[in-house]
Amino acid sequence: MNTRIFEGVKTPFYYYDKELLERTLDAIEACTAGTPMKVHYAIKANSEPEILRIISARGFGADCVSGNEIKAAIKCGFRPENIYYAGVGKTDDEILTGIDFGIGCFNIESIEEIDILSELAAKRGKKVTVALRVNPNIDAHTHEYITTGLKENKFGIDMRVLDEGIKKVKESEYLDLGGLHFHIGSQITINEPFKILCERINDLKAKYRLEGIEFRFFNVGGGLGIDYDNPDENPIPDFASYFDTILSDLHLDQGQEVHCELGRAIVGQCGSLISKVVLVKKGLEKSFVIIDAGMSDLIRPALYGAHHKIENISEAGKAADKVYDVVGPICESSDVFGKDELLPDTKRGDLIALRSAGAYGSAMSSGYNMRDLPGHLIR
Ligand code: LLP
Secondary structure, three states: OOHHHHOOOOOOEEEEOHHHHHHHHHHHHHHHOOOOEEEEEEHHHOOOHHHHHHHHOOOOEEEEOOHHHHHHHHHOOOOHHHEEEOOOOOOHHHHHHHHHHOOOEEEEOOHHHHHHHHHHHHHHOOOEEEEEEEEOOOOOOOOHHHEOOOOOOOOOEEHHHHHHHHHHHHHOOOEEEEEEEOOOEOOEOOOHHHHHHHHHHHHHHHHHHHOOOOOOEEEOOOOEOOOOOOOOOOOOOOHHHHHHHHHHHOOOOOOOEEEEOOOHHHHOOOEEEEEEEEEEEEOOOOEEEEEOOOOOOOOHHHHHOOOOOEEEHHHOOOOOOEEEEEEOOOOOOOOEEEEEEEEOOOOOOOEEEEOOOOOOOHHHOOOHHHOOOOEEEEO
16 A cells, blocks of 8 residues: 555545456446346445445446435436335435435335335325335344344345235335345355345245236345455455356346345445554553544444454555554444554554455444544545
């Protein structure tokens, strides 16, 4: 990482490597061009306007989970018909925002929501396209806080009441059933859960065909993981194997589409949180590198026990032969980025990079302890 471009930039800040983002998007396009796959970027992962504009310029759709995300998507160039809106608790205002912008689809998460959406669409006199989000009860083998497709999770409609949901949608003159939606979890690094998901979808498709119900699309959600341990060796996720799995295991009919909603896999590796060493505290047992970024800037380690690769970029190339705990300045014991990290001899003023922080980094930052929000630099 070339630290010259960071001179004079107030730390902590998120640095986004624009070239890597573009290469990541190229890799996705290479796998999906000419296939029935449409990619919707999950805006929740990172909603920096410049990043949104780079992604929308490729013609990707957007997966939104709030009225404000819908507004940001529109503002940054996503076409309304390519915006899909999911969420277990959409407020009336948010639903009306979506209806008024004419977004492409509402992903409905409960039987109860069907009536609410139908009433609001009737109020506006507009017919809206919906997909029912099905909870397929699949273990994604990821962290329990980011697994979503198990039946004990709050997300989606239980398969056992899906018939009722479909009947209700069909009965409403303001709802048009476009497809089924799924999302089984995040940071999934093996293909198996996606394969099982495709089997479930094939079964549902066959079952409903017998009842005369056809779907225009199936949305497999997001979840493809990234290599947090080796960001330089694996800067771009293995899209070929992910898309091959879905496109070959899912049995689509002519004209039927498959959609996915990738977030982390698109923006994760292009971002790093850059921070400065405030001081090195030499304890009796341990030495602490105290940096000016904390859990308010990047909460993933504190919240999920996640580990982002830590580098002293001011001493790049020097032997990493000293052991430190790298911690933030916030009054919480969980404000720790790494324990027993091997770094070069580190001193006050050095720049520290927390890698692979492009997804769910700045998007989850807060002002806890009345701290400033982290800045950003996109180059
Ligand atoms: N679609 C739905 C319905 C989702 O709930 C999510 C993420 C995605 C797509 C995008 O998933 P991705 O491709 O990024 O895995 N804050 C956590 C991750 C939470 C994911 C929430 N839903 C983290 O930092 O690991």
